[in-house]
Amino acid sequence: MKVRFDFVIHWLYAIIWALLGISGFAMVGAKYGWLLNFNYGTADYVHRLSAAAFVLITFISICYEVYRAIKRDDKHLAWFIFGRSGYQLFTFIVSLILIITGALIWICTELEMTVAGFALLVHEYISYIALASIIWHIYMKCHALIWPKKAEAKPNKTQGGGKDATKTMV
Amino acid sequence: MLQKPWFKFFIWFLTTFFFFLSAGVIISMLKPGPSESEVMQFMMGMMSAMDNSMMGVAMNLESGGLLSRIIQLSSVIIIPLVAAGIAGGILIRLRNKGWE
Numbered sequence: 001m002k003v004r005f006d007f008v009i010h011w012l013y014a015i016i017w018a019l020l021g022i023s024g025f026a027m028v029g030a031k032y033g034w035l036l037n038f039n040y041g042t043a044d045y046v047h048r049l050s051a052a053a054f055v056l057i058t059f060i061s062i063c064y065e066v067y068r069a070i071k072r073d074d075k076h077l078a079w080f081i082f083g084r085s086g087y088q089l090f091t092f093i094v095s096l097i098l099i100i101t102g103a104l105i106w107i108c109t110e111l112e113m114t115v116a117g118f119a120l121l122v123h124e125y126i127s128y129i130a131l132a133s134i135i136w137h138i139y140m141k142c143h144a145l146i147w148p149k150k151a152e153a154k155p156n157k158t159q160g161g162g163k164d165a166t167k168t169m170v
Numbered sequence: 171m172l173q174k175p176w177f178k179f180f181i182w183f184l185t186t187f188f189f190f191l192s193a194g195v196i197i198s199m200l201k202p203g204p205s206e207s208e209v210m211q212f213m214m215g216m217m218s219a220m221d222n223s224m225m226g227v228a229m230n231l232e233s234g235g236l237l238s239r240i241i242q243l244s245s246v247i248i249i250p251l252v253a254a255g256i257a258g259g260i261l262i263r264l265r266n267k268g269w270e
Contacts, residue, residue, distance in 0.1 A: 003171055007171065011180075014184055015184070018184060018187050018188065018191070021188070021191050022187075022191055025191065025194070025195050025198070028198075029204065029212070030203070030204035030208045030209045030211075030212035030213075031198045031199075031201065031203055031204045031208065032195070032198040033208060033211060033212045033215065034198070034208070035191075035194050035198065038208075038211040038212055038214070038215045039215060040212065040215030040216050040218070040219040041215065041218055041219035044219050066259075066262070069259075069262050069263070069266065070262060072266050107241050107245075128195070131188075131191065131192050131195060132192070134188050134192075135188065135189065135192050138185050138188060138189075144172060144181055145178075145181060145182060145185060147175075147178055148173040148175070148178070
């Protein structure tokens with residue numbers, strides 16, 4: 001079984017985004033605290049550790065895109081998180097904004113409170129947009145949720161045995 | 171891979187997670203409050219995070235001299251680095267267009 005690099009990165013990114021989402025939104029304010037039962041400490045731990053993994057995956061993906069650009073590889077990678085147009089470009093921009101503002105929040109709480117406040121505002125509102133975009137993305141790709149049909153007991157010889165078209169996706 | 175039942179379970183789980191998360195965020199936004207007990211619980215959570223979580227560790231590190239200097243140095247070189255990155259990207263794209 002051959003698993004593609006862009007496929008693995010896509011799902012790793014999804015898992016990390018889920019962890020960042022639940023822990024991040026639980027820290028937005030007192031109204032949101034119930035999401036993680038007001039356990040701010042756990043949310044903080046999970047958010048910081050997942051953020052490190054998020055930055056690593058983003059860095060690897062950017063390096064891979066640069067490598068492809070240098071090699072003049074223009075093949076469209078359907079599963080890759082970053083790309084040159086559409087939702088992939090949106091993900092790239094949003095990821096960079098989230099990383100930069102996240103780093104500012106982490107760094108500037110001691111150095112400059114104004115910068116940290118502005119970064120917090122941008123980080124929060126971009127997260128809302130990103131979460132809405134994820135729901136839209138899932139809706140657009142909902143064919144991935146369709147359960148595979150069981151193989152037929154008697155394959156039809158004239159039609160070549162009912163080959164599933166979605167198998168060619170990965 | 172996409173046709174494996176366990177992977178379908180995983181996709182369903184993640185999808186459901188994101189739908190519940192967005193529902194939770196919408197509920198949090200639109201619900202009245204925060205109530206006094208919610209604020210108290212949140213503040214207590216924050217206070218305990220200062221002692222038991224990475225937040226406290228990070229704050230102690232940031233007040234240390236070496237890390238502060240590294241951060242200041244990083245913020246000085248970040249703008250030239252970003253500019254160099256953009257210039258590099260444009261160069262690569264121009265070169266690729268020129269070779270077509």
